[in-house]
Amino acid sequence: MLRIEKLTKTFGRTVALDGMDMHVEQGALYGFVGPNGAGKTTTIKTVIGLLAADSGRVLVSGIDVAEEPGRVMARIGYMPDTFGIYDNLKVAEYMDFFAACYGISGLKARERCRMLLEQVGLDDKADFYVEGLSRGMKQRLCLARALIHNPPLLIMDEPTAGLDPRTRYEFKEILKELCRQGKTVLISSHILPELAEICTDIGIIDQGKMVYEGSMDEILSQINVSSPLLISVAGDRRPALEILRSHPEVDTITIRDEDIMVGFRGDKRDEITLLQRLVDAEVQVYGFSRERGNLESVFMQITDHDSGEVVLRHEN
Amino acid sequence: MKINPIYRQESRGSARSFRLPLIVLGFNCVLAVAALLNMYSVIAQVRLTAELQYSSFLEMYVFVASVEFVLLLLLIPAITAGSISGERERQTLDLMLTTRVGAADIVFGKLLSGLSTVFLLIVSSFPILGLVFIYGGVTVADILLLLLCYVVTALFVGSMGIFCSAVSARSTVATVSAYCLTAAVCAGSVAVFVLSDSFTEMTSAPGSGGASWVGLLLLCNPAATFQAVLDGQLGPGYGLAAAFPWLETVLAGHGRLWWISGIVVQLLLSAAMLAGAVRSVAPRSSKKRGQRRLPPQGRNNFR
Numbered sequence: 001m002l003r004i005e006k007l008t009k010t011f012g013r014t015v016a017l018d019g020m021d022m023h024v025e026q027g028a029l030y031g032f033v034g035p036n037g038a039g040k041t042t043t044i045k046t047v048i049g050l051l052a053a054d055s056g057r058v059l060v061s062g063i064d065v066a067e068e069p070g071r072v073m074a075r076i077g078y079m080p081d082t083f084g085i086y087d088n089l090k091v092a093e094y095m096d097f098f099a100a101c102y103g104i105s106g107l108k109a110r111e112r113c114r115m116l117l118e119q120v121g122l123d124d125k126a127d128f129y130v131e132g133l134s135r136g137m138k139q140r141l142c143l144a145r146a147l148i149h150n151p152p153l154l155i156m157d158e159p160t161a162g163l164d165p166r167t168r169y170e171f172k173e174i175l176k177e178l179c180r181q182g183k184t185v186l187i188s189s190h191i192l193p194e195l196a197e198i199c200t201d202i203g204i205i206d207q208g209k210m211v212y213e214g215s216m217d218e219i220l221s222q223i224n225v226s227s228p229l230l231i232s233v234a235g236d237r238r239p240a241l242e243i244l245r246s247h248p249e250v251d252t253i254t255i256r257d258e259d260i261m262v263g264f265r266g267d268k269r270d271e272i273t274l275l276q277r278l279v280d281a282e283v284q285v286y287g288f289s290r291e292r293g294n295l296e297s298v299f300m301q302i303t304d305h306d307s308g309e310v311v312l313r314h315e316n
Numbered sequence: 317m318k319i320n321p322i323y324r325q326e327s328r329g330s331a332r333s334f335r336l337p338l339i340v341l342g343f344n345c346v347l348a349v350a351a352l353l354n355m356y357s358v359i360a361q362v363r364l365t366a367e368l369q370y371s372s373f374l375e376m377y378v379f380v381a382s383v384e385f386v387l388l389l390l391l392i393p394a395i396t397a398g399s400i401s402g403e404r405e406r407q408t409l410d411l412m413l414t415t416r417v418g419a420a421d422i423v424f425g426k427l428l429s430g431l432s433t434v435f436l437l438i439v440s441s442f443p444i445l446g447l448v449f450i451y452g453g454v455t456v457a458d459i460l461l462l463l464l465c466y467v468v469t470a471l472f473v474g475s476m477g478i479f480c481s482a483v484s485a486r487s488t489v490a491t492v493s494a495y496c497l498t499a500a501v502c503a504g505s506v507a508v509f510v511l512s513d514s515f516t517e518m519t520s521a522p523g524s525g526g527a528s529w530v531g532l533l534l535l536c537n538p539a540a541t542f543q544a545v546l547d548g549q550l551g552p553g554y555g556l557a558a559a560f561p562w563l564e565t566v567l568a569g570h571g572r573l574w575w576i577s578g579i580v581v582q583l584l585l586s587a588a589m590l591a592g593a594v595r596s597v598a599p600r601s602s603k604k605r606g607q608r609r610l611p612p613q614g615r616n617n618f619r
């Protein structure tokens with residue numbers, strides 16, 4: 001759906017994008033994460049043709065933005081990091097204006113606006129002035145506006161910034177619904193955990209480069225791998241240590257009271273067989289768990305500039 | 317009929333705000349006061365000397381027309397300069413540019429809505445301008461020509477305002493630069509002319525007319541065009557130019573040709589500035605500048 005290849009962009013002496021790559025599959029809910037100033041907004045503006053890249057390519061459904069920006073824009077619904085709202089217009093008029101900007105008019109425009117306002121839950125606010133809406137409502141209005149030309153790809157720049165948890169939840173529900181309708185959604189944020197529940201794919205950008213890209217399942221399993229396995233053993237733990245030491249997937253073993261903390265590289269399957277072996281060796285296991293990985297810490301690790309190399313593995 | 321969505325949006329906004337009626341009211345109040353004061357002074361003169369000078373009625377026409385002209389010069393930058401930079405400040409310019417609306421649509425929509433406000437002002441001043449018909453001496457054709465002059469001035473100064481708005485990020489900067497540009501065109505060209513005139517008089521024999529090329533600079537001055545139109549109607553000696561005898565020498569002798577070429581020059585300059593505005597509004601696509609246009613079905617089919 002969206003492919004970015006080796007995108008670079010400099011503003012004077014600031015390098016905003018430095019060989020960015022990105023791949024968003026059709027139907028994905030793609031979380032585009034990076035710390036402030038990483039280049040998310042710059043990437044997004046380049047994709048919709050508001051900024052010209054210095055080099056590299058952006059392809060949306062196989063169409064190059066630099067060559068046919070109009071056709072690309074027609075396929076993208078764009079929600080910037082600011083609302084972009086006219087205070088002296090009513091909600092319905094605001095929608096009508098942008099419908100007209102897309103050449104949609106008359107009955108068709110009215111029906112489409114009504115349908116979208118209903119979808120974002122603003123149908124009872126159509127006659128309200130935009131300035132009177134709450135932040136969350138403005139956000140939803142902007143979403144409705146971005147969808148007015150029924151684009152297959154929706155790009156949102158930090159849409160959840162400044163929303164309260166309840167509004168944020170509702171917003172996510174709307175996004176999930178959009179995905180069910182077959183839209184591809186790219187959503188940027190500087191908070192990874194926020195996207196974790198809804199996204200199918202994740203791309204982590206740092207200093208203008210894509211440092212990690214993969215499906216949510218992949219990153220979650222990597223996180224789990226990176227946190228230690230906690231085995232609680234009653235009685236004699238020597239047989240247990242014996243087995244652990246000989247296990248190829250075990251990196252580190254730390255003993256804390258009755259618990260053994262094991263740096264374990266294996267996945268869920270390996271965990272099962274390990275537990276099986278311990279039980280078979282008549283080790284009295286009464287606890288066997290992995291500490292739930294923390295997305296925050298992974299994000300910190302990935303975007304940690306001081307450690308130089310970017311690592312996903314748990315440091316042993 | 318095709319309606320530019322930007323224009324429609326603007327007119328909806330201005331129909332709702334108090335600004336437009338206030339401007340119309342203020343504009344016509346100033347004009348009416350100017351006209352009535354002038355009439356009063358003519359009548360007072362008559363009472364005093366018991367002698368009625370026909371030229372004082374013409375003076376009233378010149379006076380009211382000049383006041384209206386100056387008011388337009390003062391208002392047009394304010395009306396147009398905030399248009400595009402205001403969209404930028406509201407962050408809606410980017411949004412519009414991602415739709416099927418192009419930079420040209422935005423610039424012309426804004427120009428159109430600015431001009432329609434100015435036209436409203438001009439039209440609303442008809443009754444006051446019509447006072448001059450009480451005494452005669454001015455024909456309908458004269459008034460029509462005056463209107464043409466106003467319209468061209470509105471277009472020219474409006475284009476300057478739009479241009480300033482398109483290149484600046486903030487509305488305040490745009491407004492200040494629009495006023496500076498207007499002042500430079502209206503007063504600056506005269507100043508250059510005066511300087512060069514006195515310079516030529518110092519260096520060459522008097523009456524050699526060596527500075528005539530600088531006089532051409534006045535072609536892009538809407539005030540000079542306005543003066544030339546008045547001169548053409550009433551003969552020299554009226555209005556602003558009465559204060560600048562040398563200006564008469566430039567304007568005189570060319571007759572109709574002067575203001576016609578002035579209008580042509582100003583229309584050309586307007587077109588150039590609008591093109592510049594479109595260029596700076598359009599997103600920079602480095603590879604194919606100016607070719608960021610739309611699917612074949614035509615993006616101009618606004619209805």
Ligand SMILES: Nc1ncnc2c1ncn2[C@@H]1O[C@H](COP(=O)(O)OP(=O)(O)O)[C@@H](O)[C@H]1O
Pocket residue numbers: 011012014015016034035036037038039040041042043
């Ligand atoms: N118009 C601009 N002029 C100069 N520098 C810019 C401009 N836009 C962005 N930058 C710089 O580019 C870098 C990336 O910015 P941005 O894409 O906005 O980051 P993010 O959206 O991830 O927070 C930042 O260092 C920022 O200072």
Ligand SMILES: [Mg+2]
Pocket residue numbers: 040041042081157158
């Ligand atoms: Mg940003």
